[in-house]
Structures are given as C-alpha cells and as structure tokens.
Amino acid sequence: MSDWIIAFKDRFYVNFIKDDRWQYITNGLWVTLRITFFAVILGIVIGFLVAIIRSTYDKTGKMKIANFICRVYLVVIRGTPVVVQLLIIYFVIFASVDIGKMFVAVIAFGINSGAYVAEIVRSGIMSIDKGQFEAGRSLGFNYVQTMIYIILPQAFKNVLPALGNEFIVLLKETSISGYIAMEDLTKGGDIIRSRTYDAMMPLLAVALIYLVMVMILEFLVRKLERRLRSSDH
Numbered sequence: 001m002s003d004w005i006i007a008f009k010d011r012f013y014v015n016f017i018k019d020d021r022w023q024y025i026t027n028g029l030w031v032t033l034r035i036t037f038f039a040v041i042l043g044i045v046i047g048f049l050v051a052i053i054r055s056t057y058d059k060t061g062k063m064k065i066a067n068f069i070c071r072v073y074l075v076v077i078r079g080t081p082v083v084v085q086l087l088i089i090y091f092v093i094f095a096s097v098d099i100g101k102m103f104v105a106v107i108a109f110g111i112n113s114g115a116y117v118a119e120i121v122r123s124g125i126m127s128i129d130k131g132q133f134e135a136g137r138s139l140g141f142n143y144v145q146t147m148i149y150i151i152l153p154q155a156f157k158n159v160l161p162a163l164g165n166e167f168i169v170l171l172k173e174t175s176i177s178g179y180i181a182m183e184d185l186t187k188g189g190d191i192i193r194s195r196t197y198d199a200m201m202p203l204l205a206v207a208l209i210y211l212v213m214v215m216i217l218e219f220l221v222r223k224l225e226r227r228l229r230s231s232d233h
Helices: 003-020 022-060 064-078 082-093 101-126 130-138 143-180 185-196 200-231
Strands: none
Touching: 003 022, 003 185, 003 200, 022 064, 022 101, 022 143, 022 185, 022 200, 064 101, 082 101, 082 143, 101 143, 130 143, 143 185, 143 200, 185 200
16 A cells, blocks of 8 residues: 555544544534525525515615615625624624524624625516516506516526525635634634644545535526426426
C-alpha cells in the first residue's frame, strides 16, 4: 500500500472517526437543513405578499402606504449585508430576550430572502399580459381572485428558475450562522479543524456536502419545470 493512501487513511481517521468527530458534520448538516427549510417558507410568504402589494400599486395606484413600507423594506434589506442583518437581529433586536438561535437565524434569513423573492415574483406578475386581468374580470372574478387563480400560477411558472436560484443562494448563505455561535455545517467543519489542526479534509467535506445539496436542489427545480411545462400541453 502506497504511503499516500496510508497518510489519507490516517488523516481521515483523525478528522472524522476519532472521538466521533463525524457527528459535528451530521449535526451541523441537520441544523443547516432546518434553517434553510423554514427560512425558505418565511421568504416565500413575505416575498409573495410584498410582490402582490407592489404590483397592485403599479397596476391600480392603490395601497400607497403599504407600497411605501414595502419599498423601504426592499431598500434596507437588499442594501445591507445578510451577515450584518443577522448580527443586528441577534445582538440588538433580540438582545434582551431569551430566544433560540435557530429562531433568530430563520427570521434573519427569511426576511433577507423575502426581499429577493418579492422582486422576482413582482417581475413575473408584471410580465403577465393585461388581457389576463380582463379575462378574469369577464369570468366574474374580483381582483384578488384573478390574482390568485390566473395571474400568480402563470407568474410562478415564469420565475421558477430565478426562485430556484434564490433558494440555492439562501442555502449557501446559512453558512454564516456561526457568527451567532450556531453549530451549522460550516461551523461543524471548523470545529473539527480546530481540534485536528487539519483544514483540508473537514473543509473539503463541508464543501462537498454543500455541492451535493445544491445539485439535488437544481435537479428538483428542473424536474418541477418540466412537469409544469408538460401541464401546459
């Protein structure tokens, strides 16, 4: 057996097997997945709500105050780094409240993602021909029903690739959760590095896991796109 194989096996044992250090990776992965899942849900809810308010104002001129609030939200969130937002929410807004770090991370990443989802969805809504609104009215739908049953489904199909890309970005952005001492996937690899003084293997393992998750998410988005396209025929 060549020397490099023996050296690889030794380093693998020290980094992942000894003292069950692999659990830092698996536990961190579970934390990352939970943060991402709930932040995606929150981001979708916020994003669709803001997009509907802004597109309603653009089309009808109504909801001026709500539109102004949404514009301020978009400018502030998209104009500041997500890591600063995370730190402000944890160390400033919830500084005097005994609250879980997981909750803080979900709120921070969900609010940040919601701003980008909002503009993606708004662009999809604005791309729908005005005749679709008139068709909805001719069917007896009010504005809200037309938006829900006719406009949003078409807009969702148009912006699905961009939404998928935003969720991939969100998944990778959760790697900064360690700034509030959360032991996510990236932090797990860093803890192993601090114990073994070997940066390459744990960090490569973390990068590989992120790569696999992104590839799986891209596959699911492409599959959903194909299914939505086939439903049009």
